[in-house]
Amino acid sequence: MSPITTPTFKELIQYPGLLAALFGRTLSSLALQTLSVAIGWQIYDLTHSAASLGFVGLAMFFPLLILVLPAGHMSDRFNRKNIVVVCLIIEAFCGIILAWESLHHQLTPSLIYTILVLFGCARCFEMPCQKTFLVNIVPTHYFPQATALSSSLFQTSSMLGPAVGGILYGFGADLTYIVCTISFFLAAIATFTIQFKPTQKTPMPLSIENLLGGIHFIFSRPRILGAISLDLFAVLLGGATAMLPIYAKDILHCGPIGLGVLKGASAVGALLVATYLTKHPIKHNAGKKMFVSVLIFGAATIIFGLSTNIALSVVCLAILGGADVISVVVRSTLIQLLTPNEMLGRVSAVNMVFIGSSNQLGEFESGMLAEALGPINSVVLGGIGTIIIAFLWMYLFPSLRKVDQLNHLKPDQ
Incomplete structure (x- = not known):
């Protein structure tokens, strides 16, 4: 096997369209x-209910569950770049509605949930298309590094976004929504300028076979199925981030700015690890390192759940974020490089359901569990569940555990 090539930043960005793709994704992530x-704090401020935070995740997840199959089909049939641009414009209009209603003091929980459903519909079609950009821009042997670079920028936006959101919210929710609207519009413009030659779309009639193609492909590939489902259950159970508004207000007593710091802490850890992986990619034992990172994720979740000190909580969230990004890089590389381009949209759409289940549905699960058992018990039990899942998946998916070099992947038989 040839050694893993580690390109410089200049070598990576020479590929046409890469900068525009990264800028568009980073800016939309920053806005999100x-x-x-803003939405988390405003909902909790209006309702003072942990369950209401869970419903925020459910409102985002519901469209994903309903539209995933047609979204994947459209991604493989039509121009993916154009789909992303339209979706970003819809998200910008959602921001306009939130800003207008908030400015006139007419924003209610039910209206917020309605806007989130519309927002979730747009994200459902945007995400599977957006996830195919990198693999069509950079060559295969550079893909792990490009993924790490993309993750670095994503985590930077995840770090800055909550801090910006907390600061802006201090000046008013309407200002926060206006800034988000502008960011979505700029992301749409950047995406529209991406320069890469779209792959030839073959005629693909709308049929049950084509709609279910992504599901069949994933379930016939143990490494892909294991990686996706590991993330699903680990993050679904370890949903500490959904409880951050409660921790900020009732446990750590640090206010909306503190909430921004807490939300950004995991991104700081993720950014540091992702930046390191850009220069020093995982060369061997990628599967084992992914499982270790999930175990660390679970342990950090438990300690965070028990913490009443904001400094310790920030450190735990940073460790949690750093561990998570290792899993993200390994999983993304596995999916992108083991999936044919003509199937990539449908596979990415199904993967999006798993991610949405672990994030949005995880928020709902955490909110309901916190309502019943309290936020601390909810977070701690979730961390314990994550550790159990990691050990169980090591046994159920031995081929995933044995993955070695990411740039020498061979399809599952």
Whole structure:
């Protein structure tokens, strides 16, 4: 086997369209993270209910569950770049509605949930298309590094977004929504300028076989199924981030700015690890390192759940974020490089359901469990569940545990 090539930053960005793709994704992520702080704080401020925070995740997840199959089909049939641009414009209009209603003091929980459903519909079609950009821009042997670079920028936005959201919210929710709206529009413009030659789309009639193609492909590939389902259950159970508004207000007593710091802490850890992986990619034992990172994720979740000190909580969230990004890089590389381009949209859409289940549905699960058992018990039990899942998946998916070099992947038989 040839050694893993580690390209410089200049070598990576020479590929046409890479900068525009990264800028568009980073800016839309920045807007989304900023928006999440404003909505989370405003919902809890209006309702004072942990369950209401869970319903925020459910409102985002519901469209994903309903539209995933047609979204994947459209991604493999039509121009993916154009789909992303339209979706970003819809998200910008959602921001306009939130800003207008908030400015006129007419924003209610039910209206917020309605806007989130519309927002979730747009994200459902955007994400599977957006996830195919990198693999069509950079060559295969550079893909792990490009993924790490993309993750670095994503985590930077995840770090800045909550902090920006907390600061802006201090000046008013309407200002926060206006800034998010502008960011979504700029992301749409950047995406529209991406320069890469779209792959030839073959005629693909709308049929049950084609709609279910992504599901069949994933379930016939043990390494892909194991990686995706590991993330699903680990993050679904370890949903500490959904409880951050409660921790900020009732446990750590640090206010909306503190909430922004807490939300950004995991991104700081993730950014440091992702930046390191850009220069020093995982060369061997990628599967084992992914499982270790999930175990660390679970342990950090438990300690965070028990913490009443904001400094310790920030450190735990940073460790949690750093561990998570290792799993993200390994999983993303596995999916992108083991999936044919003509199937990539449908596979990415199904993967999006797993991610959405672990994030949005995880928020709902955490909210309901916190309502019943209290936020601390909810977070601690989730961390314990994550550790159990990691050990169980090592046994159930031995081929995933044995993955070695990411740039020498061979399809499962």
